[in-house]
Amino acid sequence: MFKVSRKSEYALIAVQHMARRARDGVTSVAELAQAENIPPDILAKVLQGLKRAGLLTAAKGAGGGYRLSRPVQEIQFLDVVRPFEEQLSVVTCQNDHGGCDRGGDCTLRDPMKVLNAFVLRQFSNLTMDMFLSPHKLVHHARADVTIAESALHRWSAEADVAG
Amino acid sequence: MFKVSRKSEYALIAVQHMARRARDGVTSVAELAQAENIPPDILAKVLQGLKRAGLLTAAKGAGGGYRLSRPVQEIQFLDVVRPFEEQLSVVTCQNDHGGCDRGGDCTLRDPMKVLNAFVLRQFSNLTMDMFLSPHKLVHHARADVTIAESALHRWSAEADVAG
């Protein structure tokens, strides 16, 4: 239930790569595809998606390629993944339109709303520079614990409203 | 990327229902299917899956049905969902067999291992009684923060080993 799509994996690898091994900050699709052993055609689409999401800037023509549009520290994990994941919610009860396939009396909706908020919160502060070193990732997770603590007060209030 | 399968949703609803509205603690497939508006055939398979997982006990014959094999407080969210989710890891890098489709030098594996452990940890203490009341769920999330704090020390050690 947590698995990201293949495209998301490629996107994560791409951002990682560009943050680390970029020559002059610019990498072409072909170059990246060969270096990371990813099918070029699909990688092209992935990078296009990242560009549309504002994470990359593109330069056409000879010598062109992609470049990170901002430092990795300012790119969130969810930013990279979102363009390739149709929805980030835990249940269909809680889709992007806020709607629910099932009847209006689905007993799963309210608890799932809380759960979903909790999960997203855990990920929202995860930035891509942490993927360059496990140490940073672990350190973040620890910091996130305190962030979650304060965030929980809001959810608690919401839940009280929901009954 | 977080969405559970339809079967998992049905399973969650079923457990919820049986914990709450069960007559004599026993509920038949037909009964539950009608009450919760779920296709009977598929619900049957879901309940079979839950039984195989040891969460339910079945009684055949007239007047039979399913019953929770232990109190909801002792049933974890992941227990309910796992029979219907092929793998609980975030990336294919980190599948059930510990293997990776890609080459041995996938730069995603190590950070994802940490991330995956973190996510699973967040869910592992989530029990089904919390789904009966948002208050409990929120309360748990708060408690979980402190649990995560201690758990992080272990992951930190692991990450140090991983480099």
Added chain:
DNA sequence: TGAACGCGGACCAATTCGGTCCTGATTCAA
């Protein structure tokens, strides 16, 4: 002017998923 490059639509094969259908095998109750 042409090669290098991004852009993106059309298409495809394989898998997954939600769901149905059908045939047992048990067990209880009349």
Added chain:
DNA sequence: TTGAATCAGGACCGAATTGGTCCGCGTTCA
């Protein structure tokens, strides 16, 4: 003892998704 109720589970199906390929276009630089 018979039959209805109930679980058990295999076979199958259509639709959607996914991962991937192919191809043609537009742009830009050398």
